[in-house]
Amino acid sequence: MGRPKSYDRTEVLDRAMRLFWRKGYEGTHLSELVEITGLNRFSLYNEFGGKEGLYGAALEHYVSGLGDLLAILEREPLGLANIRAFHRAQLVDEFQEGCFALNTVREKSVVPPSAWSTVEGFTRGTRERLLANLRAAARAGELPAGRDPEALAATLAAFDMGLLSLRTLGVSPPQALRLVEEIERLLE
């Protein structure tokens, strides 16, 4: 009962996410959020609890939106093919301006603490999935002997993070693919 909401929560989160993604927490002003989401200040507070709450919700929306990407690392059978597919799936235009979660790392000392733990969970989850695929690859003999899956998983994760930064610096998807092919030599 009562007056119905005139907005779609997911749509609002999506627009807010894109703005935070591009301009960061401090760099995004409430007036811009009001403008781009079409949501009035009152409802914004009612629904999300202010700028901090909206940032946290937008970040979780971002991370959950990467579910399809992470799902690649859970395809059976686990192994190197998953990792290769995962890398290539990151080369889409969507990440032209970097990664929202990584940007949050940069703003660590400014961002609401809950957002920080969202990022930690996301990065840990990604690394663990990479690791699971590497271990499966090692068991299957896909991986050269003597490789340490833990170090390898962290190394790949570091490369992925750096590649996202390079995208912001103007590296195109085809160029990025060449780097991906290069890093995959570690798996041969």
Added chain:
Amino acid sequence: MGRPKSYDRTEVLDRAMRLFWRKGYEGTHLSELVEITGLNRFSLYNEFGGKEGLYGAALEHYVSGLGDLLAILEREPLGLANIRAFHRAQLVDEFQEGCFALNTVREKSVVPPSAWSTVEGFTRGTRERLLANLRAAARAGELPAGRDPEALAATLAAFDMGLLSLRTLGVSPPQALRLVEEIERLLE
């Protein structure tokens, strides 16, 4: 003639740099800069031309402070030893909170344009130095046949950028060293 300045420009830049480094451009407020540098608002404007000017100057101060690091890549003879030493020199505590230039990349749309070109120059310079060492290594037969120095240089640069992000996420120097050893398998 006139009243002498009661501050040291380099000292002021150093303190401002550390604050911008940690909190970003938008996240750092003028009142904090005044407090931490000890410089009054008037002199801050007189010397640097405001917040934007101070950010640009602090970033250039940062980059020039990395001169010793980049000099490693210019040691004769050029080759893989330089690259290995360069990677290890990055594992110091100084980069516990990431890299100021890299943070500027993540704040691209908010940061003053002049700062942006400083970052581009720095990253290009680093990549070119890596490339020069890789080419020398290839000529000297240090590098396995069939490797593309250009792609390899960019790949190493991506890894370096990612590793700096991981440091912010709590990866310690010894852990980082293991990743460095792993990435160096690309050079074998």
Added chain:
DNA sequence: TGGATTTCTGACCAATCGTTTTGAAAAGAC
């Protein structure tokens, strides 16, 4: 149709933002 309930609109809030100004303080020049 007339409450009850909820959202929306738009004005308003104190606080803070980056910036500017003003007058006193500190040095060299004469």
Added chain:
DNA sequence: GTCTTTTCAAAACGATTGGTCAGAAATCCA
């Protein structure tokens, strides 16, 4: 010592910040 020049300290600037609130508008239920 006085003039000139420059910096310093602090108050004040308008604009904007994130956040709030009272009243109008829109829906459901009776």
